[in-house]
Amino acid sequence: MKGTTQSGTTARPTFDQLFRQRSHGFLSKMGAWECCAGRSIQDLAADLVVWFGRFPDATKLLFRLNDHHADSFTHCANVCLLAAMQAAHRGLSHDDVREVALAGLLHDVGKIAVPTDVLDKEAPLTRQEAARISVHSVAGARVLAGVSGLPGLVLVGAWEHHLHHDGKGGYPRPSRNRVPHGVSQMIALADFFDALTTPKPYRTAQPLDLVLQMMREREGRIFRPDLLHSFFEVIDAVS
């Protein structure tokens, strides 16, 4: 799905509209969720989207991502909300929740550098194609490092969201053993969950139980246990 062109008859939506439009499905699914302070997911989303408006350079990047690959934008919006829900559930401050959300929103912005035919390929990926996809975390961090005024955690989330919790695996290959930051792990959980529960050109959406089971199997190695349990609590509250 491509965005509107400059010469098109329809006006380009604002970021606010685009975000609401793309996260509509997710918001309706998660409608029952309430954070500790009694705020609904809709309230949280409304607050976040206003705050995101303070980063025009970042939203420009997201428009570009939407133009390049609309499903990736939707995925980013979902991860943004899921990460924010986790952060709010863990009792982080309002500002921290916002930063986590922004980091989630921008975590896959590096997919601009990945061709759409690779992103949407139905057949299994070749080694070269997989390598091309895996550059998106580095590419994202590179792009975001050049955007002034962004919170530092955004850069961290983009770089580390495919790193394993045990510091031994994932990509980009860590130069030294290191445990990813909590924000990267929250994004990783949200990323995994949303990727598997959303239908893709190459497979259907997986059932919730199966996805949760798969996550449990990765506890301690890929996902940090305390954050995983916290994530399960969020999903329990919704379901």
Add this chain to the structure above:
Amino acid sequence: MFKESITKENGIRSMKQTSGTQTTPEKDQELGLAEVVARLNTARKVGEFCSCDHPRCLAACRSASQRAAGMLTGSEAMIFSGATGTISTGGQSITLSEPYVSDYLSALHRAGIDEMRLNAEATPEGLVRFTRLICAADNRSADRDEIRKLLEGPVAEGIRVTLGPSARPESEAEGNPPPGSNVWQAAVRRRLGHDPAPGTDNGDFDDGPAVILADINPVDLARLINSLEIETDIGRISARFVAPYLEQTFAGGLNRDSMVPRRTIVRFIHLLRELSPGNQLRFITAALETSHSFTLFAAAVLEAVPIHLLAEVFTGIRPEEHTVHPRIVERFQQLVRLTGHAERDNEPEAAETEGPRHDSGEGNLLTASVLDEMPGAVAAAPDTTDTGQRATAGPGAEFSATARRRAVLRVLLDLFERATSRQEAETYAETLPPLFSEALDDNDLAGLARDWTDLAAVTARHRETKPQLGQALEQIRTSFLTIQNLEQLTVIIATGSDEDRNHVCRLLPALGDRAGDSLVLALIAARERQHRKRLLDAVVSLGSRAVPLALKRITDHRWYVVRNMIAIVRETGDRQAAERMLALSRHPQFQVRKELMGALLSMGHPSGLKLVGRGLRDGDSKMRSACIGLLGSHRSTGSVEMLLGVLDDRTGKNKPFSQAQKASAIWALGQIGDPAALPPLHRRLRRRRLFSASNDHALNMAILRSLDGYPPEEAAPLASWGVDHGDDDEATACRRLLGRMRRRTKGTHR
């Protein structure tokens, strides 16, 4: 080739591209900063400048800058020299300071700047900017020569005249104000919010330094003053501003109606801390002259200057050597007594449990409100156990400022390592100094030290291919080296946790001599033995770099300082430095001589044994005992003969050794364990004196007990002899000894 001329269109100066020869600069007209910047921008357009790294663009920018600078008059050039920040040109930001500083400087040089008298022609803003430029540039080797050229000429003279004792030029005092003096006064009034009606100025207003103080980073200014070796009376002038204010503060709370802004006072205190000891002395002398309430002002001085610096100033520079009024000397000595350092000279170990005032936080007389404004200034020692770990508990722990910084730094370093172009590497390198500045602002020194280690490792890996990180590192280092930070580092080393101390010690070598110097000063001032030990270890960890710092102070008149310096040299094991310490062998203080002998012995220096031999022949019994102890600790077979000489009372013309000293020598021989000492000892055991049996008994027992230190196979015959020929006590001791020897040779243990 483009040529420029200056035209005036619609009241705005601009440069136009023309052909032909370059026009003469309009020296008689003054330009504002905005116009100069506009001119610079136009010049850039002429040079078709863009901000990329292409050599052609760099060269174009360089020549355009030179042309622009070459067209300025002296005072305009001063303004121009201040344009070393970021200038926006049509939405594009250009950072001027980095590669072009030397070009600017040479252009200024050519523009005839060294023919003008700064205090007469330059505006305060110009001087401020020029000073900033020098301060910003003096760390880069490429600029050093240019700066030297400027500073060797009349420019330095101009600065000296402006900042030095005659802040007000004579011509002005005679009613003939030089050009620019009106600008000075107007600027001062603006800064101080003090705008008297025209004609009411009483002329008693030392304005230049006040403006400079208000506008320039005091640390930079102090560096400039120190580097030019200006004997400035800025202390006198500032004291006149600050003294009444401080006194009012202490006497009855903050006087908010004071004409001196609080910011100026804070900056003044910073400046004072950074000035050279000579200038600090001048300040103190002036302060004592002008202060109405000596005690209160003395308290202010104590607050303004770190205690160890004060100690250095007071004791390193003798007031009696300066031409000051006897009353001042008297007051000076009173101030010395107030600091407690006079007592320290006599009783170095007396107050082991009391920390220095800046450590304990006691006696801080400045109000907290003023101290709060001083970045990095702490009224009491920081809670280092909490450093960088404030939010380690709870879900928000990893969202603490420290954890965030660390995560971001790691990503930036990873990005830097993967950077494929110079520009990309520069982008990442530029983002690093602000991260470290944040850490500094948060006083997270331990975290900073940890991050520095990571940064230095990556820098070392890419030193050749990507030098940008090295530049960032240098920038961070420069910004880090403030007195306040160094003080905090020493506090962490002296009182911090082991982990924090280790981090800081790793940071020290990178910080260079200034950090080492700060540590040495703190070592001198430290009163608690444990703090001294930690600080000494930290200084020694600097390795060979610590040696010059120590040698610099071996002529100090305080014996305990000299002793500490000897200890530093001893720990570093530098034998060349040991040569330079030999002069101390005639030091009047016994402890110094003793430390020197111990150091020389432990370093294996041949003079060590010679000095000890001389000490054994000394008339002073304390020295003899110390020498015997040193020989025992040293455990060198070369000293056996000397120790046997003690037993034989080989003292020359001096009185014989005491029994305790002889027993000590026997113990020392046992520590050495050289079998060559056994036959003489055996002879001594066999020699019994009829009338001094009790003394002989004590010494014999000492000999038999010391046999434990010798090889069992060598000592056993002597012990057997003791069993057969000794009295009851001796025989019992020998039997036990033989039992121990047997167990030892069989390899059995209890």
